[in-house]
Amino acid sequence: MSTVEVSREVAPGYRAGRTLPLRVEALRQWRRRRTLVMGGVLAALPFIMIIAFAVGGGPDGPGGGNGRITLIDTATASGANFAATCLFVSAGFLLVVPVALFCGDTVASEASWASLRYLLASPVPRARLLWSKLVVALGFSLAAMVLLPVVALAAGTAAYGWGPLKLPTGGSLAAGDTVPRLALVVAFIFVSQLVTAGLAFWLSTRTDAPLGAVGGAVGLTIVGNVLDAVTALGSWRDFLPAHWQFAWADALQPQLEWGGMVKGAAVSVSYALVLFALAFRGFSRKDITS
Numbered sequence: 001m002s003t004v005e006v007s008r009e010v011a012p013g014y015r016a017g018r019t020l021p022l023r024v025e026a027l028r029q030w031r032r033r034r035t036l037v038m039g040g041v042l043a044a045l046p047f048i049m050i051i052a053f054a055v056g057g058g059p060d061g062p063g064g065g066n067g068r069i070t071l072i073d074t075a076t077a078s079g080a081n082f083a084a085t086c087l088f089v090s091a092g093f094l095l096v097v098p099v100a101l102f103c104g105d106t107v108a109s110e111a112s113w114a115s116l117r118y119l120l121a122s123p124v125p126r127a128r129l130l131w132s133k134l135v136v137a138l139g140f141s142l143a144a145m146v147l148l149p150v151v152a153l154a155a156g157t158a159a160y161g162w163g164p165l166k167l168p169t170g171g172s173l174a175a176g177d178t179v180p181r182l183a184l185v186v187a188f189i190f191v192s193q194l195v196t197a198g199l200a201f202w203l204s205t206r207t208d209a210p211l212g213a214v215g216g217a218v219g220l221t222i223v224g225n226v227l228d229a230v231t232a233l234g235s236w237r238d239f240l241p242a243h244w245q246f247a248w249a250d251a252l253q254p255q256l257e258w259g260g261m262v263k264g265a266a267v268s269v270s271y272a273l274v275l276f277a278l279a280f281r282g283f284s285r286k287d288i289t290s
Helices: 022-030 033-056 079-090 096-105 108-112 116-120 126-160 175-192 194-206 210-228 231-239 247-252 259-285
Strands: none
Touching (some): 022 126, 033 079, 033 126, 079 126, 079 175, 096 126, 096 194, 096 210, 108 194, 108 210, 126 194, 126 259, 175 194, 175 247, 175 259, 194 259, 247 259
16 A cells, blocks of 8 residues: 655645734734723822822821831832832732733633634644734733833822932932833843743633633732742742742842842743643644634
8 A cells, every 4th residue: 555645735825934923913912901901000000109108198107117118118219219119019919910811811712702713724823823822922911010110110200209219228229220220120020920921821721711711820829929928848939939029129239139030030931931831732732622
């Protein structure tokens, strides 16, 4: 019996790498209501905090003075201090939400709308579809993390003036050094949230329920924070991404310290690469019926 070679015919001009361009996927995601709502919430937070400080008399007003100095106590010292405070109060949870939302909703929402199989029949290769959606989701996640400090810096400067970054531990950073340091903080927060992005994206390829993927990623992130609070785990906590989530505070010191941020980034990236690989591997073998 002779072996028959079967060649796969494609339409003239078809290029798998040109299907579902990033700009098309980005425009589709930009028009989603949840994107606009998330952007509005992040942009509104600095103004809500300014109003809260004005109503409450500032961080050193009534209710303050407990002897423990934090970034919140220096929030109104300058626009840079206010931006750093906004990152401090939002990094632990609020900035987790857009990452889980954009990465967890991207594939699962297509499945819930029963449009995923039509995208693949276009034909868009599975790996190309995931790659486009992952890049756009990470891009929107980064944009969300940049939006908050940019708005906070502008609003804080208008409310409290431009000046050096006053450090809770004493001393200050020159005004010219604050923007690069804050940029480094945002970069680290983004890298530290890659594990959340990987978890949400993997769950998004495993379920047809967007809320399940988003909620699962947020829930497991909260579990990680709880485990990190269990001091009985000792050095095992070093393997938890949550253990390093505030290592960016080392960037807001007179002498920049890299040790904690490097360790935290290494842990997060390691987990993220495994989760992204699982997402691509599982989706390539999944029977798409929705």
